[in-house]
Structure formats: structure tokens, C-alpha cells
Amino acid sequence: MTSELLSGNESVARGAWEAGARVGVGYPGTPSTQALEVFARMDDVYAEWAPNEKVALEVAAGVSMGGARSLVTMKHVGVNVAADPLLTLAYTGVGGGLVVFVADDPGMHSSQNEQDSRNWGPFARIPVLEPSDSAEALAFTRAAFELSERFDTPVLVRATTRISHSKGVVELDGERVVPESGDYVKDACKWVMMPAMARARRLAVDARVAALSSFAEECVFNRAELRDPSVGIVTSGVCYEYVREALPDASVFKVGLSFPLPAEALARFADSVERLAVVEEAEEYLLGGLLRLGLAVDRIDLPGTGELSPALIARALGAEAAPVRDRVEGLPPRPPLMCPGCPHRGAYHALRKAKAIVTGDIGCYTLGALAPLASMDSCVCMGAGVGMAHGMRLAGVGDDRPVVAVIGDSTFAHSGLPALANLAYNGSDATVCILDNRITAMTGHQENPVSGCTLQGRPTVEMDLEGVCRAMGVKRVRTLDPHAIDDAIAAVREEVAAKELSVIIFRAPCALLIREKEQPYAVDEDTCTACGVCISIGCPAISRLEDGRARIDITLCVGCADCVKVCRFSAIDLTGPACDIGGV
Ligand SMILES: Cc1ncc(C[n+]2csc(CCOP(=O)(O)OP(=O)(O)O)c2C)c(N)n1
Structure with a gap:
């Protein structure tokens, strides 16, 4: 028997592979991204990045209708985007097994909100499995495909950051078994969801939930662990691990199938303990479920947002908290910043010069919102900035200061396309800047429709952004290199003055795609006037000395020369030899 240390994401990929999934499709999003990247490298599978989560799920739905098994991956907010097909696929059911892996982010380490994907279970009426460690991530994902076919439903496997990114020992003794995919059989009553058919399928959904509720009672993924009867804790996911660490003697009901909940098994557990409590992160999903079952739950004092820890749980239940290692004091803060050489910096400098309100x-x-650039005014969800620029103009904003939307290339392909179509269609006069760095950088360099390469490394077409914008009816479309800072400033000024919809495509590769580092720059201390302009572009390589003059750290400088171009006193010049910073 081989065992390996795998992260939860790697285990999900392995579970899908063992279950014979032939296709994996998803859209990147921390903490889920790695699951599809790992799956894509496995033998005998096809995997692709879709431009967004809705398309990903629809591709998988086609695979399923065609009789084969497929895995779909996304982060929690991705399910909002995929919700339209998801809620109706709950009606159609599946052909081949269809499993949606979703990773939530309690504490919002890398997300704009903290929603709990377990709620899609009762909302869509589909089963939700919730692993507590890597071994379960593998086993639950593999089992999810069987459940999907047995109950004719998409199945959600829900992880959180700690499950996705922590490693645990996993036994790798499972073989890959690819089920025979049957021929596609035309069945309009199952696959064509128009009212007459949908009404009938709606009843099938209820029957399925009833069958799943009976199954939940015997499902081995739900487990009552009876120990000290004075307190019984209902928990799931990573919180199970925390509870075991904080209160090793407590009785625990470990929920693995989070929807539907096992009503009778939970009632028996409640009867066997003196005090019933629930431990879960950032939501009252289990608590609500238990209260709806009529169980008397003792509400304990845990934070309603963010991640839990064994210490927090111990304290809330009046137990002795094991000593925790505190943060190391005195470390310098490290605010998130755009990398040295990042092409977005030039675009923001130009927008700031134009005093633009930036949706x-x-x-x-998004880091352009932070000091010192402080040049972005809103960030809601992927694609929102383009529509919001139009809305700001409708509200009458922008007669004295221009309204400009900024959107990255991956985000433009994700949900910027329909938003820009709206601006063209409805005659907006906003300016949209597409910050095209050729890659989905934020989530770790995933390929996208402009990158010219697929997830599995095949060369492919690059979306013609200029052509797409023109085809939508945008007449003013121009492309420039954001490192040409004077041109960028001039272009933004001209386009916002045009009083007509315009698109500026700022195109330069992400600094981390460039392997060769250019010769670094240095500040001439005698010429520097301490004006602070180079500091204001927010490059991590530039810092301010005590007397206000600037200093460049040559180990960080990549030689992009943005600072040289903004310095009005010619105080920055080349220094030292070019050096290789190695691969990225
Ligand atoms: C619906 C949704 N899916 C995924 C994400 C995760 N995510 C955040 S930004 C981003 C794409 C960033 O790429 P791009 O627009 O090219 O900008 P870059 O980071 O390259 O500057 C992704 C996938 C998200 N926040 N919301």
C-alpha cells in the first residue's frame, strides 16, 4: 500500500481520477484552483479552463448528458456564477456522474466575501459532502460520483481553505475504474426543462431528496462518536479536527453528508448527551438544521465570522485551552503590493493623472485600490466594474471627473464581455481599460482565452480583444504598452475627453512571465529632490530614506523603468549588470 502526503485539493483530483472522471473543467479561484491543475496532469483525462464557472458547469453537463463522468471545480463565489445551470441541473439530473468541487474561504484570506456553499444543498436540493481531511477528500470525491449516478443528481463536494491547502496522509491503493459510458439516449422529459417537463422533474427532485434523507441515516460519512456524555458536539469539515484537538473526550457527531442531514441519527445522538452544541465556521448552517429538527441546542459563544481554532472552541465550551503559539511580535508589516515591474502600475498612474473615478x-x-496608488473606487465581483461605470454615469457622476472601468483579461473573458456589450448597446460614454497581462495572474498564472495556450499545454487561438470590442460596436479602441507611461497618460486623457464609449487595452505581460531580469536602476542621491513621485507609483523596490529621498533595492528592481519615466529630475539611472532571476 502506498501512502502520500496530499493536500485536500490534490486528493479531490485523485478521487475524481480513481472514480473514472474523463473530463475536468473549472475556473480558477483560491483556494480551489490546484484541484483542476493536478487533475489535468493525470493519465487518461481531458481537462480545460473555461472562461467562467457557468460555462464550466455547462460543459460538464454536456459530458454528463453524453454518459461520461466529469469534475467541475470553482471557489465559493464561482457557484453564484454557475447557479443558473446548477439549479436546473438539479431537475434534469445526470447521465454520467457530475461532481462540483467548491472551496469556501472562511476568514476571506483571498476572497471578497465569506459565503457558505453548504447552503446550495437545501437551496438546489442536491447532496453536499464535506470532507474533514485529505483522506476524506479523496474518499468523498470518489463516492460522490457513485452517489451522483445512484440518485441521478449533481453532487457538491465542499471544502474550506484549511482542507484544500493542508496536507495529510492519504492511502493511494484505489485503482482508476472508468465506467462504461452508455450511448446517448434522447429523453426530452429528462433533459428539456420547459414548464411541462420541469413540473414533472420537480416531483422527481422531491422524491430524490426523500431517498437521500433515508440514505443519510446509514451513510458511513456521518458518524456518532460517543465518549463523555456531558457534552455532545455536532460538527463537520475542518472544525471536526479542531473539536477533537480541543476536547478529545467530548462526544461528537461528525457530519460528512451535510445535505440532507440525518434527522434520526442526530436525534439519537442528542438523546445520548446531556448538552448539545454545534461547532461550525462563519455560518449557522448546521445549527439551523438542528433547530429545524426540533433539537434543543445549547448556543455557544463562537465568532460568527472568520475561522475557528481549537483554542476558540475550548474557550467557548469552558474547557482548558491547549497553549497556542502566539504571533511573533515585532515583524514588519507586509501589505499586499503589485510586484516590481507589474504592468498595471503604469495604467493606474495614468488614471490618477486623469483624476478618474475608477470602478x-x-x-x-485590485491592489490599485491601496496606498500609495489609491486609484480604484470600487470592487464588487468579477465583471462588475464595467457595468458600474455605466451606472455611475447614469447617476450623473462624471461630468467633472471621468468615470473609467478597469478589468483584467481573464475577468474580461469571464464576465466583462456581456457588460461591455451593454455599454455599447445602451450608448454609454464611459472609458473601459482592459489590463491585458496575457494570463490570470491573481490566482497563480492560469491560462485563459487570451493566453494562446490551454490548461493541458496545447497552443490555441488568442482572443482578439480589439476585434471583439469593435464587433460589439465600440468605435474608439486603442492598444498601448502601460510601461510607455507618457503615452498612457495621453491616451487616458484623450479617451475620457471623447464623450463616447472607448476601450483602452493596456497590453504588457505579467512581470512574473518574464524570465530575464533587466538591468536594475539606482537613485542618484545628489539629484534626488525627495519629491516622492517615484514612491507614489507603489513599487516594492523603492523606499523612502529618512530624509525623504528615494532608494531602490536592486535585488527587487526588475528594470521596468516605470520610476525613471515618472521622475522629473532625471535622478534615476541604470546600475549594475543584468542578472537572471531564474524561472517562475
Ligand atoms: C466568480 C469568481 N471566480 C473566481 C474568482 C477568483 N479570481 C479572482 S481575480 C481572478 C482573475 C484575475 O485575472 P485577470 O482578470 O486576468 O487579472 P490579473 O490578476 O491577471 O491582473 C480570479 C480567477 C473570483 N473572485 N470570483
């Missing part, structure tokens, strides 16, 4: 979006360029 923003999600990607590395």
Missing part, C-alpha cells in the same frame, strides 16, 4: 474589478489590479 474596479477583481485581479492583481
